[in-house]
Amino acid sequence: MRMPDIIAKKRDGGQLDQLEIRQLVTDYTNDLIPDYQMAAFLMAVFLQGMTYEETAAMTMAMAESGKCVDLSAISGIKVDKHSTGGVADTTTLILAPLVAAAGVPVAKMSGRGLGFTGGTIDKLESIPGFRTTLTQREFSDNLKRYGVALTGQSADVAPADGKIYALRDVTATVESIPLIASSVMSKKIAAGADKILLDVKVGSGAFMKDLGAAVELAGTMVKIGEIVGRETKAVLTSMEEPLGLNIGNSLEVLEAIDVLSGQGKEALREVSLTLGAHMLNMAGREKSQAAARKLLEKYLDDGTALRKFAEFINAQHGDPAIIEHRELLPQAVCQQQVFGGASGFIEKIDVAKLGYSAAVLGAGRTYKGQQIDLAAGIVMQCGIGDYIEPGRSIAVLYTNDPMKLSAAEQLLRQALTIGRAKIKRPQLILGVVD
Ligand code: URA
16 A cells, blocks of 8 residues: 555545555654654544554554564563653653662663653663663673663664654654554564563553543453563653753752662652552562562662662763762753742643653754753752742753753743642552453
8 A cells, every 4th residue: 555545544534454554553663764754644643543452553563674683681570761851750760770779680672752741761861981882692681780771762673763753753743552562562573582571651741631531442462472472560640840850861860869869759669669669579579569569668778779879880881980979960151040930839831841841951952863861851850749939949940052941941840830829749650451
């Protein structure tokens, strides 16, 4: 079928068959379909959706667009974790070393920032020397030797997702259940882990704004996992406020170091411990959530996880000296404190707007392949339920381009709804789909 006919079929609400989907994914991966046609197709999917069968076919075509990693030679149950994307969601940087420290191999394939959300690969690239693309051989050697390996999309593993993901990021086609499910699950299937734990974010800083949509996305991914024989579980977690305090790449590495040192924002530690405990249980390490959690708490508090983080950085050619010498991470030349404008309690946060504010400062992209400013971002000094008033510092902005400060500050202010009522902090863990 010709590409314009495939686009028209989906645009008009038709159902594509497996062959059509495979041809589309293969041809796009091999540069036989230009970005403008793929963008039109993605928008048609965004508007019309996909059936469950189409989503499963898209997932498998994307997973098989490159090589599927075979980790069977590595002993133990390998567990992968993936977040559907949030703001100040630094959990992967914490979980990879933490879970590996508990003896469960973590084989992880990650992405770059998408829309208003940050990406683990961009964050890790702020560590001098850190290599985010490993060959399959290096990936499995590191996993065997250190119990943890992390790579971004490369030309040989799920390349279709790498290309489609970058295009969606700049064509307003991210918030689509079939596109998110196929993107996440294709990477996870290709990366070869035995079990997959998904962190499905819900709220103003997530692609799924309400619980119903998040449950549908989680259910779709769990079902795809079931079909391909990879046990998949999804934890639904809140994104009604940034998970950590730091938004931006090197800033989030700093906050990960804090949590790995037994400190950091309580919500970030809590979600990391919950997800980590599920990963341990799925791998057969500790029977209950409580026992797994206790072990992980101990590793955060006694330095074991932090040491594993240093080992992980070193294994991927990064400089672990950043842990002791934070100034080795990219530094922004401009810092600006933001003060409260009105008196009252923070009732609501438009978290996506905060993500865009960080992107304006340079932490995210507005076009494909754009260079980002690894030092740029925001450190929040307030959250839901906090009382703010003129003169009270509410955030610090970081950037290397002073021209960006005023637009970013305006967005940040717009993101906060101030009222008279003292609102309780949102519940963090909203449920599990398995
Ligand atoms: N994470 C992904 O890997 N893909 C998406 O589409 C969204 C979040």
